[in-house]
Amino acid sequence: MPRPDHTRALHAALLTAARGLPVIPLSRTKLPAVRSPHRDEPRSAGVCRGECGGPGHGVHDATTDPARIRALFAVAPWATGYGVACGRGPHHLIGVDLDVKHGRDGVGALRSLAAEHGFTLPETVTVLTPSGGRHLWMTAPGPVPNSVGRLAPGIDIRGEGGYVVGPGSRTLAGRYLLAPGSADAPLAAAPAALLRLAAPPVPPGERQPRHAAGPRHPAEKRAAALVRFVLDSHEGERNGRLFWAACRAYDAGIGDALAPALVTAAVHTGLGEREAAATVASAGRLRAAPHP
Structure with a gap:
């Protein structure tokens, strides 16, 4: 018999997918719940991103298809949450992760950046995290790279290849919830100045290829x-x-x-x-x- 947390997470994941955002089931550790079919293979076997046709490839399993979502949750009855894939078209979702633990104040840091660079933070879907932080969901015209602390301490960007924990999830730390008034909020476009800040910095004298990968910060x-x-x-x-x-x-x-x-x-x-x-x-x- 499905557990209540599992059922709630599946229901919330289906609602999120109905907005055009692909999802995957997560365990209480916030990691993908479906185990990799290649976990016993040596690293030299290569990295499969779902080409084998089976589930268990993390964010590469993310889908908006209700039947596939139900199938993924059925394979992982221990799932108590879900992740929302970032960087996928047409929305190219980015999650602005504002941390307030260990002396960091991501919320205040983002407000300071907005004031310094002259942009306004739009009203958008906002998810409250168990630690007191928040995730701001925004759209972008194209994929945005993941980053950790590049904008400021306490501000991480979940972009292409990453995911954010969806509201309605329960993890070891607690529940992720929609901020009051956020349930019906549209996904706002990220300010252009914020996207410029999130882009990888170009070292002096070096031209950055348009789609260059690799950490710089x-x-x-x-x-x-x-x-x-x-x-x-x-x-x-x-x-x-x-x-x-x-x-x-x-x-x-x-x-x-x-x-x-x-x-x-x-x-x-x-x-x-x-x-x-x-x-x-x-x-x-x-x-x-x-x-x-």
Whole structure:
């Protein structure tokens, strides 16, 4: 018999998909709930993005088809939430993640940026997070890259290849809820000045290709290096390397934002999702504990 949290998440996911936004089921850890069919394959087998035809490819499974959504949730009866894929046409959704933990004030930082660069934050779909932060959903004319802290500490951008946790989801941290008055709000277009700030910076003297990929901001370089460190793990050292990388991420103030990528990388090396998520959570608790 389906659990109430599972049923509520499925219902909310179907409502979100009806707005043209593709969704996937999530576990309580905010990670994709459907296990990868390639989890026992070596990394040298390549990276499948759903070409094999089966479910379990994370954000690449995201869909607006009600039948497929129901099928994905049926495969993962433990799902208690859903993710909304960013960067997909026609909306090219971006999620502006405003964090207020660990001394950061993403809400205030975004207001300061708006005042400094002369743009107005539009009324749009706003999701309240269990930690007191919020996600602003906006549309863009094309894909926008993910970033961690590039705009300011406490401001992360969920863009192409990423996802945001949808309202109505329950995670280990609590529920994600629509902000009052946000249920019927249209998806607002992101201000052009905000999109310019979210674009990867171009180093002096270097022309940036239009669709260039790869991190430029120091925080993104750190994040990419930590994920690579985990991916390069071998049997017998995977959990230790994951814990070390997670500790470094929390030390740098990007632990919460990078946790899903670290867990996904660890699962790709052969660790179980529960074990990997527990290891990252342990690192977060250790770094949050007061030091004598």
